[in-house]
Amino acid sequence: MDTNKPPLVPPKMATGGITPGPPPGVAPLGMAAPSVNGPMLGPPGGGPMIMPGMEASGNETLPMFGQRIAQTINGGFLTLSIAAGHQTGLFTTLGRYEGVAKTSQEIATDAGLKERYVREWLGAMVTGNIVDQCQDGKFVLPPHRAAFLGENGFGTELLILASALPMQSQVFNKVMACFDKDGPNGVSYKHYTEFHHFMSLMSNVWWGRHLIASFVPSVPGLREQLEAGISVLDVGCGEGGASILLAEHFPNSKFVGIDLVEDPIKYANSALREKNLDNIRFEVMDAHDIPEAWDSSFQFVMASDSLHDMAHPVDVIKIIKRILTPEGKFSVLEVNAHSQISQNKMMPYASTFYTNSLFHCMTVSLHAEGGEGKGNMWGREDTETALKEGGLTLLSVHAPDGWFNVHYLCKK
Numbered sequence: 001m002d003t004n005k006p007p008l009v010p011p012k013m014a015t016g017g018i019t020p021g022p023p024p025g026v027a028p029l030g031m032a033a034p035s036v037n038g039p040m041l042g043p044p045g046g047g048p049m050i051m052p053g054m055e056a057s058g059n060e061t062l063p064m065f066g067q068r069i070a071q072t073i074n075g076g077f078l079t080l081s082i083a084a085g086h087q088t089g090l091f092t093t094l095g096r097y098e099g100v101a102k103t104s105q106e107i108a109t110d111a112g113l114k115e116r117y118v119r120e121w122l123g124a125m126v127t128g129n130i131v132d133q134c135q136d137g138k139f140v141l142p143p144h145r146a147a148f149l150g151e152n153g154f155g156t157e158l159l160i161l162a163s164a165l166p167m168q169s170q171v172f173n174k175v176m177a178c179f180d181k182d183g184p185n186g187v188s189y190k191h192y193t194e195f196h197h198f199m200s201l202m203s204n205v206w207w208g209r210h211l212i213a214s215f216v217p218s219v220p221g222l223r224e225q226l227e228a229g230i231s232v233l234d235v236g237c238g239e240g241g242a243s244i245l246l247a248e249h250f251p252n253s254k255f256v257g258i259d260l261v262e263d264p265i266k267y268a269n270s271a272l273r274e275k276n277l278d279n280i281r282f283e284v285m286d287a288h289d290i291p292e293a294w295d296s297s298f299q300f301v302m303a304s305d306s307l308h309d310m311a312h313p314v315d316v317i318k319i320i321k322r323i324l325t326p327e328g329k330f331s332v333l334e335v336n337a338h339s340q341i342s343q344n345k346m347m348p349y350a351s352t353f354y355t356n357s358l359f360h361c362m363t364v365s366l367h368a369e370g371g372e373g374k375g376n377m378w379g380r381e382d383t384e385t386a387l388k389e390g391g392l393t394l395l396s397v398h399a400p401d402g403w404f405n406v407h408y409l410c411k412k
Contacts, residue, residue, distance in 0.1 A: 079162050081124035085149070086159040088113060090121065094131065094141035095150030101138035160201045161352070167194045168359040175359050178366070186367030189261050195360055196264035200239035203304065207242045212249055214400060219329060219409060222300065226250035230299035233258070235287050235320065236306025240268030240280075247280040256298075258285040287316045294323045304333040305405070307383075308376050309361055311368035317390025324412055330392060332383070332408040336399045339379030349404070353377050380406055 060068075085091045093111040094102075104122055108115035122139050125131035130149075132140050141149070148155040171191050177183040207215075216223050226232075229252035234243040237257030247255045257280070259265050268282040287310060301320050310316045320330055335353055337344050344350045354377050362375035374382070380397070383406075387394060392410040399406045 076165070078124060078128045079165050081121055081128070082130070082159065083162040083166055084121060085125065086162060088121075090118065091141070091146070091149040091153075091159070092151040094139075095146035095153075097140070098146075099140060099143045101134045101136070101140040103138050107139065157202060157205050160198070160205070163198060164352075164356060167198055168356065170194070171359060175363055178363060184367070186363040186365065186371060186373070188367050189364055192360060192364070193263075196238050196259075196261060197267070199305070200241055200264070200267075203238065204241040207245055210403070211242060211245055215331075215407070216246075218398060218400070218407060219300075219331060222329070225299060226253045229253050231297055232256070233294075233298045233301045233323065235301060235303040235316070236260070236309065237264075237268065237282065238306075239264045240271060240282055242302070242304060243280055243282075244268070244271060244275065244277065247277050248275070251279055253279065255280040257282045258287065258290070260284070260286050287319065288312065290319050290323060292322075296323065296325050298323050299325050299328050300331070301328065302331045302333075305335070305376070307332055307386075308334060308357075308374045308378050309365055310374075311365055311371040313372070313374060313386050314389045317387060317392060321391045321412055326412065328412065329395075330410040332387065332410065333405040334378070334380075334383050334408070335376050336404060336406045337377045337379045339381040339383075344377065344379075350377070383408060 088111065090107070090111055090113070093107060096110075102110075104119040105115045107122075108118040111118065122131060122133075126133045126139070130141075130145065132142060134140060147153055149159065153159075170193070171187055174184075174187045174191060178186060216226070226246070227250060232243075232246065232253055232255045234240070234255065234257040237243055237259050240257045243255045243257040246253070257265075257268060259268075259282075262284050265282045265284045272280060272282065287306075301324060303320075307313050307316065324330060337347055337350065337353065347353075354375075357375035357377050362373045365371040365375070366373035384394060384397065387408060387410055392412065395409045395411055397406060397408055
């Protein structure tokens with residue numbers, strides 16, 4: 001940070017002329033923090049100001065913690081603009097210039113957007129060190145950043161993830177109401193109008209890379225079975241991306257996808273019609289209500305990032321055991337976490353997973369009658385316990401490199 005620049009001074013409040021600001025020793029946005037090794041800023045008359053609770057905790061002092069919180073909050077706001085850049089296609093537009101600087105008007109024209117909004121967005125990107133501004137005022141996205149942020153770039157999954165922030169904000173007040181002792185138990189799926197499409201975008205990137213290349217081979221004999229022709233059930237299929245991809249690659253097998261929510265099933269059926277596949281169907285169905293007519297019908301069942309959303313996961317596992325053929329297999333994909341919070345402190349993106357669980361996974365489960373609210377961070381230990389309580393035998397627990405999920409392979 002350039003400490004020669006004048007600090008951003010917050011305006012005086014209307015009453016009393018008091019200037020609001022951060023805790024002592026914590027720099028306002030745009031201002032360098034005081035040295036954590038030197039004296040604190042003191043009261044008039046000089047001398048260091050030491051307040052109770054400001055002593056170092058471990059290696060962290062109050063100013064250091066304050067700066068960390070400030071950076072986190074600033075990053076959160078920047079994430080909103082990153083999501084905007086992805087959704088509007090501005091990163092793709094900038095990437096097409098291949099390092100050639102352009103004016104905000106040129107960028108807006110090429111992207112088909114309003115210049116004033118593009119210029120303000122560029123302000124966030126420049127100050128966030130994502131886009132560079134030249135001395136002549138033009139803007140440029142360096143090629144290495146374009147390769148990460150552009151269309152089908154290396155950062156595609158992170159850009160999709162950024163959209164979770166504005167999406168989850170739609171239910172913020174509803175989730176806050178659930179905190180209250182007398183508030184609702186959870187939030188209904190009907191309020192999550194964008195969630196399934198968000199999950200589909202995230203999952204389809206992952207499935208495109210791993211489903212055929214590494215997931216199918218990770219189940220012994222599955223590829224040969226799929227090629228010969230078996231029946232497969234996708235529990236909590238969302239918009240059906242995985243099932244459709246499997247159906248395209250293995251035309252001799254039959255696939256069924258079920259999901260509790262109607263909108264993603266409509267989307268899945270629409271995609272199905274476009275692809276003209278006749279070996280797959282999608283149904284709106286609660287996994288707790290899978291009919292007895294399906295007993296012993298499926299040689300392979302999969303549940304990807306869906307079991308933790310169920311009101312009663314063990315009950316669903318017992319049903320899946322019932323519908324498997326005697327030699328059938330059940331693959332469960334869940335977040336690679338531990339069940340104890342303290343064991344997840346060093347886990348990448350743990351805070352992201354916990355927050356998404358708070359604003360969706362846990363709360364939709366708790367909304368159901370008697371819902372247990374496991375959440376997507378219920379962890380390996382509790383997941384393994386649930387699978388065993390459901391009567392299944394764990395064949396393997398595998399977390400391949402590059403996967404956020406653990407693959408639990410089970411049989412009757």
